[in-house]
Amino acid sequence: MFEQIKLPYATNALEPYIDQLTVETHYGKHHVAYTKMFNELAEKAGVAGKTAEEILASLDEVADETLRKGLRNHGGGYYNHNLYFESFSPTPEKEPSGKLAEAIDLAFGSLDELKAQLSAAAAGQFGSGWAWLASDMDGNLSISASANQDNPISDGSGRIPLIALDVWEHAYYLKYKNLRADYIKAFFEVLDWKVISDKYDKIV
């Protein structure tokens, strides 16, 4: 049974950057719905015993096209939003530490440059989707964007997502309306680099 992460903060704790109504709707409605559908589809496809990562990495093995598409969208929706919601804190560490800090300097030159490139990928994603910071198995970092609920696991690149930046309108429209760039700026105000650094430490 796939379960949503428990929010590690109150729904109003990310104000004013991410507002309470958006968290309540996004986590309490959208993420709930993805999770419910993913569980149903995983059961139907006979893959409910696998991890979400395993399912997303082996979608080609699901012969039925409707089930495969459903697992890609709802499994991605389930997995991506867990990553997204667990990455925030009302008292975030504002900079990466340890090995991640070194890897960022190596790949991007500076944290500001990483943020600029990730922001550009998020702003440039046409329509609904996500921007990602991901690592390969050797710890090399890269940035990408994907449509719908695709992610660096389901795209077959073998990368592990570290930062998931949701740019579906449901992530920002209640507060920011059409101003996606303002939401992207706000995202970094509550992104907890301790969570991201800890994730990276488990890879390398």
Ligand SMILES: [Fe+2]
């Ligand atoms: Fe979302």
